[in-house]
Amino acid sequence: MTTAAVAPFAGDPQLTLQLIREHGIKDPEYQRILGILGREPTFTELGIFSALWSEHCAYKHSKLILKQFPTTGPRVLQGPGENAGVLALGEGWAVAFKIESHNHPTAVEPYQGAATGVGGILRDVFTMGARPVALLNSIRFGPLSDAHNRYLFAGAVRGIGDYGNCVGIPTVGGETVFAPCYSGNPLVNAMCVGLVREEDLMRAIASGVGNELIAVGARTGRDGIHGASFASEDLTQDSESRRPQVQVGDPFTEKLLLEASLELIRSGHIIAIQDMGAAGLTSSSAEMAARGGVGVEIDTSLVPTREPNMTPYELLLSESQERMLVVGLKGRFEEISKITGKWELEAVRIGRVTDDEMFRVTHAGRIVAEIPGRRLVEDCPVYSPVAEEDGDAPARRAMRPTGGDPAADDAILTLLQEPTIASKRWVFQQYDSTVRASTTIGPGGDAGVINVPGTRLGIALATDGNARYVKLDPFEGGKAVVAEAARNVAVTGARPIGITNCLNFGNPERPAVFFEFREACRGISAACAALGTPVTGGNVSFYNESPRGAIDPTPVIGMVGLLEDVSHVVRHHFQQEGDTILLIGSTMGHMGGSTYWRVIHDTFGGPPPPVDLPAEKTLIEVLVQGAQAALLRSAHDLSDGGLAIGLVESCIGPPYATTPFGASVNLTVGSLTQTQMLFAEDHGRAVVSVAPENLSRVEGLARSVGLQTSSIGKVGGPGESIEIQTNDGTITLDSVMVRQIYLDAIPRLMQSPVDPQTTA
Numbered sequence: 001m002t003t004a005a006v007a008p009f010a011g012d013p014q015l016t017l018q019l020i021r022e023h024g025i026k027d028p029e030y031q032r033i034l035g036i037l038g039r040e041p042t043f044t045e046l047g048i049f050s051a052l053w054s055e056h057c058a059y060k061h062s063k064l065i066l067k068q069f070p071t072t073g074p075r076v077l078q079g080p081g082e083n084a085g086v087l088a089l090g091e092g093w094a095v096a097f098k099i100e101s102h103n104h105p106t107a108v109e110p111y112q113g114a115a116t117g118v119g120g121i122l123r124d125v126f127t128m129g130a131r132p133v134a135l136l137n138s139i140r141f142g143p144l145s146d147a148h149n150r151y152l153f154a155g156a157v158r159g160i161g162d163y164g165n166c167v168g169i170p171t172v173g174g175e176t177v178f179a180p181c182y183s184g185n186p187l188v189n190a191m192c193v194g195l196v197r198e199e200d201l202m203r204a205i206a207s208g209v210g211n212e213l214i215a216v217g218a219r220t221g222r223d224g225i226h227g228a229s230f231a232s233e234d235l236t237q238d239s240e241s242r243r244p245q246v247q248v249g250d251p252f253t254e255k256l257l258l259e260a261s262l263e264l265i266r267s268g269h270i271i272a273i274q275d276m277g278a279a280g281l282t283s284s285s286a287e288m289a290a291r292g293g294v295g296v297e298i299d300t301s302l303v304p305t306r307e308p309n310m311t312p313y314e315l316l317l318s319e320s321q322e323r324m325l326v327v328g329l330k331g332r333f334e335e336i337s338k339i340t341g342k343w344e345l346e347a348v349r350i351g352r353v354t355d356d357e358m359f360r361v362t363h364a365g366r367i368v369a370e371i372p373g374r375r376l377v378e379d380c381p382v383y384s385p386v387a388e389e390d391g392d393a394p395a396r397r398a399m400r401p402t403g404g405d406p407a408a409d410d411a412i413l414t415l416l417q418e419p420t421i422a423s424k425r426w427v428f429q430q431y432d433s434t435v436r437a438s439t440t441i442g443p444g445g446d447a448g449v450i451n452v453p454g455t456r457l458g459i460a461l462a463t464d465g466n467a468r469y470v471k472l473d474p475f476e477g478g479k480a481v482v483a484e485a486a487r488n489v490a491v492t493g494a495r496p497i498g499i500t501n502c503l504n505f506g507n508p509e510r511p512a513v514f515f516e517f518r519e520a521c522r523g524i525s526a527a528c529a530a531l532g533t534p535v536t537g538g539n540v541s542f543y544n545e546s547p548r549g550a551i552d553p554t555p556v557i558g559m560v561g562l563l564e565d566v567s568h569v570v571r572h573h574f575q576q577e578g579d580t581i582l583l584i585g586s587t588m589g590h591m592g593g594s595t596y597w598r599v600i601h602d603t604f605g606g607p608p609p610p611v612d613l614p615a616e617k618t619l620i621e622v623l624v625q626g627a628q629a630a631l632l633r634s635a636h637d638l639s640d641g642g643l644a645i646g647l648v649e650s651c652i653g654p655p656y657a658t659t660p661f662g663a664s665v666n667l668t669v670g671s672l673t674q675t676q677m678l679f680a681e682d683h684g685r686a687v688v689s690v691a692p693e694n695l696s697r698v699e700g701l702a703r704s705v706g707l708q709t710s711s712i713g714k715v716g717g718p719g720e721s722i723e724i725q726t727n728d729g730t731i732t733l734d735s736v737m738v739r740q741i742y743l744d745a746i747p748r749l750m751q752s753p754v755d756p757q758t759t760a
Contacts, residue, residue, distance in 0.1 A: 085536020142183025172448025184546025224319025399605025478523020493627025662720025
């Protein structure tokens with residue numbers, strides 16, 4: 001055991017109150033640090049505490065709330081607390097998956113910010129021993145009428161596409177949303193999904209005194225230093241100066257690291273591996289040691305660098321990309337280095353596992369940090385902020401549009417051009433969605449679907465969020481995002497089995513923000529418990545605020561569903577002329593929070609539609625059983641834009657189809673107004689098409705679980721018009737024209753110049 005005194009590194013600055021506060025450490029937190037150490041920290045130790053006690057790493061404002069999530073279940077092999085969650089699929093296979101944010105980096109450097117978000121989430125999955133098979137994303141920007149928003153959007157999409165394409169992982173789904181609240185603070189949430197044999201599952205737990213800490217992959221530079229703390233503060237006018245703290249990605253090295261890591265895991269020469277992600281070498285070493293109840297000793301002078309004269313502070317906190325920390329068995333370094341060398345990667349011994357539970361850092365023989373390891377990781381103060389609903393919230397819920405409704409056909413065409421609804425083909429055609437040849441359904445539908453190799457199993461994947469509902473009623477909104485994500489995988493025929501979440505909110509120290517967070521999490525928890533979809537992990541992203549204000553509360557759900565037989569997968573668009581169009585679920589006419597009110601009437605208000613969780617569960621059952629029995633020709637979730645947009649999207653078909661289908665629909669039954677029938681966004685509904693000979697079986701299946709169905713029309717022929725009869729008359733739409741409008745909306749806006757100099 002090392003007994004020499006801890007000493008500052010030559011040239012380190014003196015600690016001052018200003019320096020401590022610049023590191024994001026509050027006065028009570030600093031007093032706790034003094035209590036843990038029994039002395040003043042060194043500058044290096046201050047940096048270590050700053051990173052690991054940041055909101056991004058410590059979850060100090062969210063930890064107590066997150067405990068309410070259901071995290072166990074018969075399929076859960078690994079819940080929260082590891083690099084990624086893992087669910088059993090059957091036949092010895094498991095799926096590892098996680099979603100995380102890279103919001104602030106994208107705001108100041110959109111290409112690298114988004115690209116490195118993809119790189120980081122890939123590493124979280126393959127460190128579990130899982131081979132990544134799919135990427136998804138949830139991205140949100142301000143209106144495309146603004147040149148700076150176009151610049152951020154174009155850069156982020158290119159970064160996501162370039163990184164995933166170079167590594168060779170298909171992007172199979174996601175969502176793209178535009179709203180004014182994201183103009184100052186865009187959101188980029190990246191999700192990765194991997195497959196692993198259950199017996200190959202790896203966990204990041206250090207053990208075995210004398211086992212070696214080995215740095216593998218890229219060399220360490222000064223990029224990304226303080227990235228974790230940057231993610232834990234509001235964006236300001238000065239945030240552009242944080243550009244050097246945005247990591248720089250190298251997807252080709254990532255591909256080599258992926259293959260080397262999986263081979264190392266299978267080799268039996270290592271016992272743990274973790275990405276040097278947020279807080280870099282500090283978090284990977286300290287967290288693995290704390291999980292295993294051991295200590296670590298690191299010599300930062302041994303860390304391979306790409307820049308001269310890096311200090312221990314910089315080496316510990318750098319978030320340079322494509323690096324792993326491996327715990328190798330003592331005496332196996334030569335075997336480990338042969339594997340990494342095969343993949344043209346460097347492996348360097350930089351430390352060892354100790355028995356004293358201390359996190360100790362030396363540099364060329366001098367001890368520059370010595371901290372009780374478990375207390376470093378686990379003793380950050382946990383806060384319970386005041387939670388109070390925004391005083392304006394009741395007035396928002398009471399708001400109603402003024403003025404009359406436009407002609408329904410005009411309203412439909414307007415909504416189809418709304419960028420949040422319009423085709424995202426401009427986005428996903430920049431992503432490779434078919435590499436690895438396991439994609440059954442790619443982007444453009446309700447969910448992506450991937451085959452499990454050598455089996456009949458499939459996994460359906462979706463990301464979903466609806467900030468409008470959460471802003472109006474956080475509890476109902478929290479339920480709604482889970483319910484919609486579950487419907488989006490269920491319409492493919494997959495049974496929802498688990499979620500990961502990325503919870504994007506403003507400053508939690510503001511009572512209104514923390515109220516939204518608390519209530520949204522309560523809604524998510526209730527929905528997950530009711531639908532049997534445990535939370536396996538995720539990310540909390542606070543401080544999404546800029547000089548323009550906070551974003552609307554935006555919890556994003558990454559949902560995984562299981563198809564027992566992927567050959568029975570159901571697509572979102574009509575397939576056959578003459579099929580019966582069936583509406584499953586009840587339309588009550590709820591317009592609060594709807595896209596129609598926001599776009600057509602410029603009104604953001606009203607109570608959002610309530611979520612009937614038992615009804616959602618029965619709808620999922622009908623969709624899954626209907627698919628398994630090959631009774632459904634198509635199925636499409638109804639959400640933004642209601643039944644009218646759902647019907648038109650079902651006619652338009654897949655993103656690269658040449659001719660859309662027509663339809664003849666009758667909506668004259670009932671007492672709802674035309675606007676309510678067409679544009680209400682009631683939950684728990686899907687529009688399906690069924691061969692006429694199977695109609696009675698589908699209706700009987702729904703009836704057996706108490707679910708309402710309505711036979712509302714027939715699928716027309718290719719290129720025929722879409723005719724919708726209502727109590728106010730017949731709406732006739734040219735299917736070829738509406739398809740073109742739907743496809744052209746975003747490309748037309750993106751033809752305008754972008755302005756990278758415009759500040760957010």
